[in-house]
Amino acid sequence: MFSIENILNSFHEWLSSMLNQNMVMLLEMTLIAFFAITLFATLGLVLVYLERKVSAFIQIRKGPNRVGPFGIFQTTADTLKLIVKESFMPNSVDKFLYQLAPFIVMITAMLLLAPLPFARGVQIWNINIGVFYVTAVSSLSVIGILMAGWASNNKYSLLGAMRSGAQIVSYELSAGMAILSIIVLTGSLNLQDIIASQENGWWIFKGHIPAIVAFVIYIIAVTAETNRAPFDLAEAESELTGGFHTEYAGMRFALFFLAEYINIFIVCAIGATLFFGGWMPFHIGNWEAFNHVMDFIPSSIWFFGKTFFLIILIMWFRWTFPRLRVDQLLNLEWKYLLPISMLNLLVMTLIAIKGWHF
Numbered sequence: 001m002f003s004i005e006n007i008l009n010s011f012h013e014w015l016s017s018m019l020n021q022n023m024v025m026l027l028e029m030t031l032i033a034f035f036a037i038t039l040f041a042t043l044g045l046v047l048v049y050l051e052r053k054v055s056a057f058i059q060i061r062k063g064p065n066r067v068g069p070f071g072i073f074q075t076t077a078d079t080l081k082l083i084v085k086e087s088f089m090p091n092s093v094d095k096f097l098y099q100l101a102p103f104i105v106m107i108t109a110m111l112l113l114a115p116l117p118f119a120r121g122v123q124i125w126n127i128n129i130g131v132f133y134v135t136a137v138s139s140l141s142v143i144g145i146l147m148a149g150w151a152s153n154n155k156y157s158l159l160g161a162m163r164s165g166a167q168i169v170s171y172e173l174s175a176g177m178a179i180l181s182i183i184v185l186t187g188s189l190n191l192q193d194i195i196a197s198q199e200n201g202w203w204i205f206k207g208h209i210p211a212i213v214a215f216v217i218y219i220i221a222v223t224a225e226t227n228r229a230p231f232d233l234a235e236a237e238s239e240l241t242g243g244f245h246t247e248y249a250g251m252r253f254a255l256f257f258l259a260e261y262i263n264i265f266i267v268c269a270i271g272a273t274l275f276f277g278g279w280m281p282f283h284i285g286n287w288e289a290f291n292h293v294m295d296f297i298p299s300s301i302w303f304f305g306k307t308f309f310l311i312i313l314i315m316w317f318r319w320t321f322p323r324l325r326v327d328q329l330l331n332l333e334w335k336y337l338l339p340i341s342m343l344n345l346l347v348m349t350l351i352a353i354k355g356w357h358f
Contacts, residue, residue, distance in 0.1 A: 104144030160243025
């Protein structure tokens with residue numbers, strides 16, 4: 001059976017047979033960095049193309065269909081345009097913070113790739129507090145957004161940044177509560193342990209109704225955290241022209257644009273890991289024959305399949321629901337999602353203590 005884990009182990013043994021341990025570590029770290037950068041670029045191209053095709057499907061139109069077969073090179077052409085486009089900087093900006101902000105957002109997104117288990121045995125950093133690491137580091141992206149809004153010396157940028165700050169800080173609470181609901185069931189912050197606990201069934205099924213409620217709250221909260229419609233008030237074109245990145249152009253704008261899509265991938269990958277077993281195949285209890293058949297599908301296919309299912313779900317939201325007002329956005333979090341998520345966490349804790357889950 002095809003296995004990325006076996007390929008990586010064979011490659012590691014081959015390197016170890018020719019080089020000393022320090023050189024092997026240095027070479028592998030270099031290759032991991034190259035993999036992360038390549039993954040970023042590839043995901044950016046794929047997700048932008050996917051969004052255009054999803055929106056075209058929902059609106060009953062074709063979408064990109066001219067540049068390459070089925071328009072697959074349209075995002076490549078857009079990338080080349082952004083690379084050669086002049087990166088204009090207004091005179092009145094805070095030059096240091098203005099230039100630093102896109103890199104803060106991008107670096108934060110790149111750091112979040114570290115604990116993600118892409119397949120069985122394929123993980124950049126198997127940290128024992130992986131979930132805590134993700135929730136802590138993801139909070140740093142708002143600093144880059146606030147920095148961009150402030151440094152641009154533009155009222156629209158500042159308003160967009162302030163909206164984004166209030167939105168991200170608010171919805172982090174509900175997202176955290178939803179994540180805690182699964183942590184209570186597994187008793188571990190290690191993402192590999194959480195996946196292993198779903199060997200006989202995914203938590204979305206084993207955790208009863210509270211797990212489904214936690215998933216719904218999580219998907220709503222992370223949609224808001226990534227500034228996606230209908231929660232895209234931080235960059236509402238009809239109100240703020242472009243929000244916090246109004247004054248950005250060229251590659252600086254491209255970094256904000258790319259970071260948004262990478263963040264969508266990351267939150268969906270975490271959701272797939274917590275609720276749908278990550279790279280774990282679909283198993284049903286003691287159904288040995290069925291489980292054995294599911295094991296023939298490579299773990300990487302399971303991981304990316306579940307992740308892209310959630311990505312399409314979030315894209316579906318964008319092209320279905322109208323944008324909320326600011327007061328509606330905050331009312332949804334503080335009056336509804338947060339109380340429900342707190343009550344749901346208490347119920348899930350009771351289920352975990354009594355062992356009522358499957």
